Every structure is written in structure tokens, then in C-alpha cells.
Amino acid sequence: MSAPKSSPESSIVLETRELTKAFGGLVAVNSVSIVVREGEPHAVIGPNGAGKSTFVNLLTGHLPASGGQVLFRGRDITSLPAHRISRLGIGRSYQKTNIFPTFTVFENCRLAAQSRLSSSMRFFRPARALADVNARAERAMELAGLAARSGRVAGTMSYGEQRQLEIAMVLATGPDVLVLDEPLAGMGREESERMVTLLKGLAAQYTLVLVEHDMDAVFSLAHTLTVMVNGTLLESGPVDVVRASQAVQDAYLGDGAEAY
Numbered sequence: 001m002s003a004p005k006s007s008p009e010s011s012i013v014l015e016t017r018e019l020t021k022a023f024g025g026l027v028a029v030n031s032v033s034i035v036v037r038e039g040e041p042h043a044v045i046g047p048n049g050a051g052k053s054t055f056v057n058l059l060t061g062h063l064p065a066s067g068g069q070v071l072f073r074g075r076d077i078t079s080l081p082a083h084r085i086s087r088l089g090i091g092r093s094y095q096k097t098n099i100f101p102t103f104t105v106f107e108n109c110r111l112a113a114q115s116r117l118s119s120s121m122r123f124f125r126p127a128r129a130l131a132d133v134n135a136r137a138e139r140a141m142e143l144a145g146l147a148a149r150s151g152r153v154a155g156t157m158s159y160g161e162q163r164q165l166e167i168a169m170v171l172a173t174g175p176d177v178l179v180l181d182e183p184l185a186g187m188g189r190e191e192s193e194r195m196v197t198l199l200k201g202l203a204a205q206y207t208l209v210l211v212e213h214d215m216d217a218v219f220s221l222a223h224t225l226t227v228m229v230n231g232t233l234l235e236s237g238p239v240d241v242v243r244a245s246q247a248v249q250d251a252y253l254g255d256g257a258e259a260y
């Protein structure tokens with residue numbers, strides 16, 4: 001697991017500059033420029049089809065950009081593939097669970113930890129590398145509240161616990177930024193509350209970027225909001241400022257928001 005953040009809160013961890021993605025004639029992300037600061041949980045919100053998932057896919061190298069840039073700690077990572085970006089320290093979870101259901105919780109975490117270590121540990125003896133991988137997996141389970149579930153076969157756990165496992169697997173890769181695509185999707189109230197508590201704890205150690213439709217969760221977690229509509233950036237800034245914006249109220253958070 002990487003060390004907790006040490007730079008001042010104001011330092012920029014992730015930045016996009018006029019980031020753009022077109023699928024044929026459809027511009028799903030249209031010249032979006034934002035900054036994500038160290039230790040400031042950042043939520044990307046907007047109606048269905050606004051381009052949020054496409055945007056995070058561009059941040060994490062899961063889709064190639066059509067234009068613009070992604071910078072991680074000042075380094076241009078726009079054209080790097082997803083596995084390289086993961087190794088730089090941007091961990092990512094998906095809208096749908098992405099676990100190995102027949103493996104135990106520990107085995108899932110260990111596989112994730114191995115994916116990060118495969119190149120960086122290649123000069124070490126196998127026993128040492130294995131011990132390191134196991135330690136990372138144990139730590140990730142603890143951080144995700146799954147230490148007591150270590151031996152459980154993942155597919156036999158509740159849906160909420162499977163989503164926790166997915167977070168644990170991201171943590172096992174040793175990120176400093178966690179990009180989470182709808183971490184509360186499909187959860188009931190209790191499961192959502194547990195996940196929000198978990199994410200609040202993680203926000204103290206990692207920089208969170210999350211796409212989420214649950215506005216209660218967004219407002220209790222995020223310090224910074226980016227609002228997207230039809231692929232374009234409507235507003236990006238401190239939660240209170242964005243929330244008070246008339247344009248955002250009109251387009252998303254006003255009376256019609258429930259419709260999304």
C-alpha cells in the first residue's frame with residue numbers, strides 16, 4: 001500500500017485539459033478541463049448519458065482520448081494504457097462488480113496486489129515478493145472492512161460486501177487516487193450507508209474521484225463537484241459554490257433532478 005498523501009492539500013493530483021472523446025459523430029466528452037486536488041474528494045455528477053463514465057475511462061486509460069490531455073502529478077498520461085496508469089497510482093473500480101466469484105476474498109485481493117507488483121518486484125526473490133503481496137492483500141481487506149471475511153468465497157457474499165471487495169481489490173493495487181464509478185449502484189439504504197462510511201474513511205488517506213447518482217452520498221462525501229451535461233462541463237468547483245449555481249440547479253439539481 002502506498003504511503004498516505006504528504007503534499008499540501010492544494011496540490012493538483014489530476015488535471016484534464018480540454019479532454020475530448022468522440023464516438024463517431026457523438027461527442028461524449030467535449031473539451032472538459034478540471035483539476036482534482038490532493039485529499040479533496042471530487043464527485044462527477046450529471047444526468048444519464050452526460051459522459052461521466054466515458055470521462056473516467058479517459059482518466060484511467062480505459063479509452064483513448066480524441067483530444068486534450070490528462071495530467072497526473074504534472075505528467076502527461078493521456079496516451080498511456082490502463083495498466084501503466086494503474087501502476088502510476090490511479091486505481092479504478094467499475095459500475096459493475098468485477099470480482100472472481102469462485103475465489104475467496106483474500107485470493108481476489110492477492111490477485112489485485114500481484115497485478116501491481118509484477119514488474120516492480122521482479123528483482124526480488126519470490127518468497128519476499130509473495131510476502132509483500134500477501135501483506136498488501138491483508139491491508140486492503142482491513143481498509144475495506146473485510147478482514148473478517150478473508151476466507152469467504154466472494155460469490156457467496158452479499159452484494160454490498162462484493163462491492164466492498166471491489167474497493168479492496170483497488171486498494172490492493174497500491175493507489176494514491178481512487179477513481180470509483182458508481183460505488184453505491186444497486187445498493188439498499190443500509191449497504192449504501194456502510195459504503196459511504198467506508199469511503200469517508202478512505203478519503204482521509206486517498207484522493208477520491210467518484211461518479212455517483214446518489215446525491216445524499218455525494219454531498220456527504222465530496223469537497224469538489226464537477227457537473228457534466230451532454231458531454232460538456234457545466235460547473236466544477238467547491239460543493240457549495242456548484243450547488244448554488246443557477247445553471248446547475250436548472251440543468252440537474254433543481255426540481256427535475258429526481259427524474260435522473
Ligand SMILES: Nc1ncnc2c1ncn2[C@@H]1O[C@H](COP(=O)(O)OP(=O)(O)OP(=O)(O)O)[C@@H](O)[C@H]1O
Pocket residue numbers: 023026028046047048049050051052053054055
Ligand atoms: N463505447 C461507446 N460507443 C459509442 N457510444 C458510447 C460508448 N460509450 C458511451 N457512449 C455514449 O456516450 C454518451 C455518454 O455515455 P456515458 O456512459 O459516458 O454517460 P454517463 O454520464 O456515464 O451515463 P450513466 O449515468 O447512465 O452511466 C452516451 O450517449 C453513450 O450512449
